[in-house]
Amino acid sequence: MTDQNENGRRRFLQAVGALGLAAAVEGVSGARKALPAMTRVTRLAVGDDPPPIPNEIVAKIYQDRFQGRAITTGHVTLDIPLMAEDGRYVPVIVESDLPMTAQQYVKSLFLIVDHNPDPLVTAFHFTPALGPVNLQTRIKMKRTSWIRGIAELNTGELYASYLKVETTLNGCG
Amino acid sequence: METGKTKIVLPPRIQRGDVIRVQVAVQHPMDTGFFRDANAEIIPPWFIKDVQVTLGDEEIARFEWTSGISKDPIVSFQLKAEKEGALTFLWTDNRGGKYSGTAELKFATA
Numbered sequence: 716m717t718d719q720n721e722n723g724r725r726r727f728l729q730a731v732g733a734l735g736l737a738a739a740v741e742g743v744s745g746a747r748k749a750l751p752a753m754t755r756v757t758r759l760a761v762g763d764d765p766p767p768i769p770n771e772i773v774a775k776i777y778q779d780r781f782q783g784r785a786i787t788t789g790h791v792t793l794d795i796p797l798m799a800e801d802g803r804y805v806p807v808i809v810e811s812d813l814p815m816t817a818q819q820y821v822k823s824l825f826l827i828v829d830h831n832p833d834p835l836v837t838a839f840h841f842t843p844a845l846g847p848v849n850l851q852t853r854i855k856m857k858r859t860s861w862i863r864g865i866a867e868l869n870t871g872e873l874y875a876s877y878l879k880v881e882t883t884l885n886g887c888g
Numbered sequence: 889m890e891t892g893k894t895k896i897v898l899p900p901r902i903q904r905g906d907v908i909r910v911q912v913a914v915q916h917p918m919d920t921g922f923f924r925d926a927n928a929e930i931i932p933p934w935f936i937k938d939v940q941v942t943l944g945d946e947e948i949a950r951f952e953w954t955s956g957i958s959k960d961p962i963v964s965f966q967l968k969a970e971k972e973g974a975l976t977f978l979w980t981d982n983r984g985g986k987y988s989g990t991a992e993l994k995f996a997t998a
Contacts, residue, residue, distance in 0.1 A: 831956055846908075
């Protein structure tokens, strides 16, 4: 191989490399703008829209349990590993700073996993005899999905938190 | 494994007015009805669907469960220790089986 050729090849590679880098940078920043929120974030920031209703089963749960009332994001925190290896045992901690007094308390706490065969995994019903909501349990997940933790006050307000959890092993069959 | 065996853990020293953490575990297969056994037979659904928590004679919480709760369920939550009494968990599964476990909530003396 001559010097001339070697230089040409190097220049070519550099050019391709620069192009590739530019494309990659463009791709990332472009994706930020172009893709819907769902594909890039797993934890919603304040003011983000909640994830869309994925299927009619979840829509029916919303209709049956909340009758179309507005759900405010906040006051509820879901603590779940973002990458849950085993879909059979996904540890969940739900916390809330909502009051637990006789006048105002968290009446119900719903956990909805969008893509489970039975999305309403559990509903906990509380009384003011309980302390501040800090509940731990383990649930099953069929596949990567949004998890919705929704707290209902005795006065009817709804507060929610959403988290996208990746699962590799199907825990539902 | 003994289905329905319940273990309840309370803090060792409780004083009136404390917010205590109640931890409970129950043994149950929680079968969804979607899995098959080694002979390719469907394992029928068998799961706890209702949990009633009572302190003394007052119902303090009720849990609606489905097979989406993991096998051998565990739950823990916070309770205001305002009165003494028997803390009872009554589990009802979809086959009508009832299991229960009780722990005495007592305040530490002095």
